[in-house]
Amino acid sequence: KQEVTQIPAALSVPEGENLVLNCSFTDSAIYNLQWFRQDPGKGLTSLLLIQSSQREQTSGRLNASLDKSSGRSTLYIAASQPGDSATYLCAVTYRGSTLGRLYFGRGTQLTVWP
């Protein structure tokens, strides 16, 4: 069974902290991995996409890494801000699956307080 697990389920930090969100997947035969942000009751915003051939991707204060051999990805958020408060979802496309058929983790609910 192709599962995606995210740890921690929830995280509360003061503004300014650097933090790491973790994602693990059970099958190393992935096509790509995508990190999303979801605000309460809203849709998903794509943050970063890492192809299976890549080790990391960066966008502003966000950096995502991928280690296929260990089945892990991390999302690093630098200098966190209250506006970063949201649920962060990790999703995997596996090789052999239809592109667009994502397997999602349950997310990490992040709260950044001033």
Place this chain on the structure above:
Amino acid sequence: SAVISQKPSRDICQRGTSLTIQCQVDSQVTMMFWYRQQPGQSLTLIATANQGSEATYESGFVIDKFPISRPNLTFSTLTVSNMSPEDSSIYLCSVLASAKMGNTGELFFGEGSRLTVL
């Protein structure tokens, strides 16, 4: 990226009724997808909708309950039929990045339609 608009953004429905959700994309895309997010859960794929062919449903989802239309390359609808409280969820439309968007395999989502069934 793609701009994806969904209607309605939210609705409260009575048990036994049906509701159709619309999804409009600002550019032509081959593949569109419908996902469901039940309260406190992560997202689950309902079906893949390609223009000109029948939708392909995931295990546990059937056409009679979730009929889908895909009349052209920028529009799709999902109907939730004979609703029960268990259908209360956020329903999200998504599209796969096209060649024009770089063919990266990236998936973009709409804002979602939040349905509450009483």
